[in-house]
Amino acid sequence: GYANEVGESFRPLVPVPVVWASYGVATAYVTADAIDKGRKAAAAHAQDPTQATRVGVAVVDTFVWQSLASVAIPGITINRLCAASLALLGALTRWPLPVRRWTTTALGLATIPLIITPIDRTVDFLMDSSLRKLYAPPGEPPAP
Numbered sequence: 380g381y382a383n384e385v386g387e388s389f390r391p392l393v394p395v396p397v398v399w400a401s402y403g404v405a406t407a408y409v410t411a412d413a414i415d416k417g418r419k420a421a422a423a424h425a426q427d428p429t430q431a432t433r434v435g436v437a438v439v440d441t442f443v444w445q446s447l448a449s450v451a452i453p454g455i456t457i458n459r460l461c462a463a464s465l466a467l468l469g470a471l472t473r474w475p476l477p478v479r480r481w482t483t484t485a486l487g488l489a490t491i492p493l494i495i496t497p498i499d500r501t502v503d504f505l506m507d508s509s510l511r512k513l514y515a516p517p518g519e520p521p522a523p
Contacts, residue, residue: 380408380449381491387457388487391465391480405450413442436514443510448502456494461487 386393386401420437424430461483468479 409445
């Protein structure tokens with residue numbers, strides 16, 4: 380799930396197709412996780428007449444949540460952080476370009492663990508406040 384953040388961190392050092400490939404890996408992870416959650420929901424509710432609905436909700440909820448929390452928001456965050464740090468290092472230092480690029484990459488990699496929890500909590504809040512209201516059973520809190 381962190382492939383695209385790593386790809387964005389290395390953007391100053393690698394060709395752009397490598398960064399896009401990291402998004403392919405992250406998207407494959409998101410898709411596999413959504414399918415896995417759907418299979419688990421199908422197995423858990425095999426005798427339930429609303430099984431198809433429960434499976435659909437599990438797949439959609441997982442796919443949307445993972446797409447936001449594991450791909451889109453972290454990718455944008457690391458991309459902008461690295462772009463800003465590379466620009467600032469260029470404006471504020473006389474370091475050679477390779478040193479600035481490696482410093483930017485190190486900063487991007489170091490930031491990944493710091494952004495996970497705030498992004499996850501924000502996506503939970505956004506989904507609980509919007510999409511999950513559409514499919515939460517009455518009287519039950521939305522599923523995580």
